[in-house]
Amino acid sequence: MSVKDAIEAKLTQGLAPQGLVIVDESASHAGHAGAPAGGESHFRVEVVADAFSGLSRIERQRMVYDLLAEELAGPVHALALKTMAPEES
């Protein structure tokens, strides 16, 4: 399974999102310090989920970080996040 597929599977299972966009931005970071060869290291993720309603930005991002702990400890070098409740999207 690619890293992108793993991110999609875990966020889908963990958050039942109404909207989910995952963009692999590794290409634009290729070659810089710490960027592994082969890509799948830099991602931008936008999630719309009921689960975020009433939570602070920090709490929302922690939910995502917890679900993706394995990826963040491994191949994922950078993760840009936009977390929205349905009424904010």
Next chain:
Amino acid sequence: MSTETTETIQSEIDANDVVLFMKGSPVFPQCGFSATVVQVLSQSGVRFKGIDVLADDALREGIKAFSNWPTVPQLYVKGEFVGGCDIVREMFENGELGELFTAKGVETEA
């Protein structure tokens, strides 16, 4: 994480109103996300202390455990964790960051 690392981090956020744990220095950021936050703080007109986590492996891992936050940069204002690049940029764009500085009594030159 060692007690020493915890104490180092705590003393920095106690001693400085605005602290940015980052990769590289404010003058030479080593990461695009850190550079973004430096730019936001500069545009906000606040004085801040930048701490380069790349200079110290214990600090690089320690700050993640300290804040329960897996990524760098991390911004602290008056001892309170504000967030990373995404959060700081969003708060800057909608004016919340300026309000936070005002509410916390942080001087801005802007």
